[in-house]
Amino acid sequence: xxxxxxxxxxxxxxxxxxxxxxxxxxxxxxxxxxxxxxxxxxxxxxxxxxxxxxxxxxxxxxxxxxxxxxxxxxxxxxxxxxxxxxxxxxxxxxxxxxxxxxxxxxxxxxxxxxxxxxxxxxxxxxxxxxxxxxxxxxxxxxxxxxxxxxxxxxxxxxxxxxxxxxxxxxxxxxxxxxxxxxxxxxxxxxxxxxxxxxxxxxxxxxxxxxxxxxxxxxxxxxxxxxxxxxxxxxxxxxxxxxxxxxxxxxxxxxxxxxxxxxxxxxxxxxxxxxxxxxxxxxxxxxxxxxxxxxxxxxxxxxxxxxxxxxxxxxxxxxxxxxxxxxxxxxxxxxxxxxxxxxxxxxxxxxxxxxxxxxxxxxxxxxxxxxxxxxxxxxxxxxxxxxxxxxxxxxxxxxxxxxxxxxxxxxxxx
Numbered sequence: 001x002x003x004x005x006x007x008x009x010x011x012x013x014x015x016x017x018x019x020x021x022x023x024x025x026x027x028x029x030x031x032x033x034x035x036x037x038x039x040x041x042x043x044x045x046x047x048x049x050x051x052x053x054x055x056x057x058x059x060x061x062x063x064x065x066x067x068x069x070x071x072x073x074x075x076x077x078x079x080x081x082x083x084x085x086x087x088x089x090x091x092x093x094x095x096x097x098x099x100x101x102x103x104x105x106x107x108x109x110x111x112x113x114x115x116x117x118x119x120x121x122x123x124x125x126x127x128x129x130x131x132x133x134x135x136x137x138x139x140x141x142x143x144x145x146x147x148x149x150x151x152x153x154x155x156x157x158x159x160x161x162x163x164x165x166x167x168x169x170x171x172x173x174x175x176x177x178x179x180x181x182x183x184x185x186x187x188x189x190x191x192x193x194x195x196x197x198x199x200x201x202x203x204x205x206x207x208x209x210x211x212x213x214x215x216x217x218x219x220x221x222x223x224x225x226x227x228x229x230x231x232x233x234x235x236x237x238x239x240x241x242x243x244x245x246x247x248x249x250x251x252x253x254x255x256x257x258x259x260x261x262x263x264x265x266x267x268x269x270x271x272x273x274x275x276x277x278x279x280x281x282x283x284x285x286x287x288x289x290x291x292x293x294x295x296x297x298x299x300x301x302x303x304x305x306x307x308x309x310x311x312x313x314x315x316x317x318x319x320x321x322x323x324x325x326x327x328x329x330x331x332x333x334x335x336x337x338x339x340x341x342x343x344x345x346x347x348x349x350x351x352x353x354x355x356x357x358x359x360x361x362x363x364x365x366x367x368x369x370x371x372x373x374x375x376x377x378x379x380x381x382x383x384x385x386x387x388x389x390x391x392x393x394x395x396x397x398x399x400x401x402x403x404x405x406x407x408x409x410x411x412x413x
Contacts, residue, residue: 016108135399136170198309224330241367255317262285307334327352
């Protein structure tokens with residue numbers, strides 16, 4: 001039964017809303033320091049989680065915490081501390097003819113629930129973001145990262161204790177599936193629910209939750225190489241988007257290449273793919289070009305090669321006649337996360353940017369840049385692919401809602 005934890009979060013929420021900006025900043029700066037100081041403790045817990053996962057599992061990279069990743073995790077917390085407080089902002093003001101003074105203000109959401117998989121850095125990012133925005137938070141991480149998550153939350157609680165912040169404001173639920181339905185139905189305690197992970201997880205939460213849901217969607221990301229592309233630039237972008245970190249949501253999944261440039265650009269991509277043994281699922285025309293190059297990790301694409309988030313060293317390649325066919329393919333298979341075009345034709349690039357429906361669209365750049373920190377927003381909860389409230393990097397600025405404040409002098413209606 002998780003109701004006691006939900007109640008504690010709800011009871012702590014008013015105290016978090018009342019925290020001064022300076023106090024929240026001090027807490028976060030101390031948390032960043034503790035993360036660095038307790039690196040050995042974090043990594044020991046992380047090794048326990050890693051020992052339960054086979055090396056062949058592509059999620060292992062998401063789970064892994066190294067000294068470098070812990071350093072950047074602490075840096076992300078410091079970035080959140082340095083961001084402006086998103087609460088208490090005057091969003092609209094109106095003086096009515098009868099003398100009412102009407103204002104719209106930004107205020108904390110209250111209690112935020114987050115369900116996520118495999119990535120323990122989310123535990124720290126989400127807690128830091130929610131508390132910075134004046135919210136309590138209930139975390140439900142996956143069983144893969146259970147030991148690491150417990151170690152991280154223990155450090156968060158130590159930082160909260162030092163800042164005299166109620167520990168109930170950050171709750172880590174057990175990963176047992178037996179408690180999932182109780183969590184999804186806790187609309188009495190949770191104000192908004194955010195799933196972060198696989199498409200299956202997001203769909204499950206969307207279907208069963210009684211709480212308003214903000215989706216941070218899976219990434220099925222395309223790069224379209226137009227006939228007027230610089231072939232070497234296109235190859236570098238594609239190789240980076242696929243191989244720099246294949247297990248993340250902004251990694252490349254499908255290459256679409258104009259038939260006019262396919263025979264030139266595909267051979268340039270293969271050496272970069274070969275270094276990582278990237279499996280290529282190719283349609284008939286792409287297969288002929290790649291097979292002639294003697295690429296050993298080549299398979300013919302079946303129906304499941306399209307609209308698939310690989311999360312591994314694998315991708316699909318399709319040769320298209322023109323941009324119209326590329327746009328049609330993206331409309332059919334995109335998850336509306338991140339989409340890119342490579343072309344030296346400015347008008348073509350602008351048409352692509354305008355016509356593609358995605359949270360982030362790129363011209364002549366890798367989709368790997370879809371990230372809250374890169375966009376100047378600090379750490380993020382995830383990349384939202386929906387259109388209500390938040391779209392793209394779901395960061396500090398979106399962890400608030402609105403309140404109308406009306407001051408009068410006895411007016412009646």
